Amino acid sequence: MTGMSALDGVRVLEIAHYIAGPQCCQILADHGADVVKIEPRTGEQGRRSWPMHEGDSLYFAANNRGKRSVTLDLARPQGREVLHDLLRTADVLVTNYAPGVPEKLGFGVDDVHAVNERTVVVHVTGFGRTGPKSGWVAYDGIVQAMSGLADMTGSPDGPPTVAGPFVADNVAALQATIAVLLGLAARERTGVGQLVDVGMLDGLLPLLGHHVAASATGHAPTRFGSELPTSFCGLYPAADGWVYLAPVTPRMWARFSAILGRPEWAEREAAEPRWRVHHRAELNPVVTAWTRERTTAEIVAVLQDADVVCGPVQSVGDVLADEHVRERGMTHDVELAGGATVPMAGPALRLAATPARPGDRSPALGEDEDAVLAELGYSAAAVAGLRSAGITGAAGPVDTR
Structure with missing residues (x-):
């Protein structure tokens, strides 16, 4: 210095x-x-x-x-x-x-x-x-x-x-x-x-970003909440708050599927790329049921230990602490x-x-x-x-x- x-x-x-x-x-x-x-x-x-x-x-x-x-x-x-x-x-x-x-x-x-x-x-x-x-x-x-x-x-x-x-x-x-x-x-x-x-x-x-270029293809970007139209990710309720989950890579998805006791999800994704995105409406209730039974700390600990991207939703007070x-x-x-x-x-x-x-x-x-x-x-x-x-x-x- x-x-x-x-x-x-x-x-x-x-x-x-x-x-x-x-x-x-x-x-x-x-x-x-x-x-x-x-x-x-x-x-x-x-x-x-x-x-x-x-x-x-x-x-x-x-x-x-x-x-x-x-x-x-x-x-x-x-x-x-x-x-x-x-x-x-x-x-x-x-x-x-x-x-x-x-x-x-x-x-x-x-x-x-x-x-x-x-x-x-x-x-x-x-x-x-x-x-x-x-x-x-x-x-x-x-x-x-x-x-x-x-x-x-x-x-x-x-x-x-x-x-x-x-x-x-x-x-x-x-x-x-x-x-x-x-x-x-x-x-x-x-x-x-x-x-x-x-x-x-x-x-x-x-x-x-890429949404400017995407508008030229005839697919104008629209509101999609906390999810992404191209990936499986989003906000899910925990027992004591909310978490953001983003198992976006194939390896993360395989580990995430195993943790939820749904190894067949990884197999389906491997056989049909973007299967999880196309079947989000069917998968979300299962994921939600799993997250609701656990605290944010429990969810984050399990998924971070498996190198699956996730994090708690924090208030400003939480961030300061x-x-x-x-x-x-x-x-x-x-x-x-x-x-x-x-x-x-x-x-x-x-x-x-x-x-x-x-x-x-x-x-x-x-x-x-x-x-x-x-x-x-x-x-x-x-x-x-x-x-x-x-x-x-x-x-x-x-x-x-």
């Missing part, structure tokens, strides 16, 4: 709200980047988003640990002057404001590169910066609905279903993170930054602005030589602006003048209604 993280020395300016932009920048911060979050004087919208805990937004805290918060009124020329001073030090600018807003407030790509041509500008929007829907406003559920994901999710005889977590937002955050890294890598060769256009809808299409998750360090305690400490999901990537260093605080609104402005050469008097003029400084408590 070097004691360094992968992005040490990289300065990122974040002018973003809600999830996609902030989550991208939190990943960058976890890996050493100095992320300066520029917020309106009333705070970014995520600070007002539920759930709340002792007056602080857990929604906000889950996407903003390890950053430094500065407030600026970008609608005023003096605020833009301060922003331009920050841009002169920036390797990256990340925003997920609607198309046209960056240009209106002085941080469009042309504005940025007029100040610092080396800055990589990543702009996340619902539908991208071009195309007939580029001006549409979007939230996660809208993008899930329009991507085909909702149409493919849920029971075959039920309605389209939007996934519980904010899949579109978080996939866009991951795509934006990749965009930052690609932009920085390209800059190593060219010496200049570039604009990277990240669309939330664009980001979900690759998740559909899972000894594997805990040993992997996938939870990380974060102090909220008000002082309370709560568990959050930790960094998912483990770099052997340059490990992540996740921050342990979610910043209070504007708490770092004195230090950040001093680093730019602003005197204490100059900072006080900006604050008295209403250019910077938190404008009262954040409204969480």
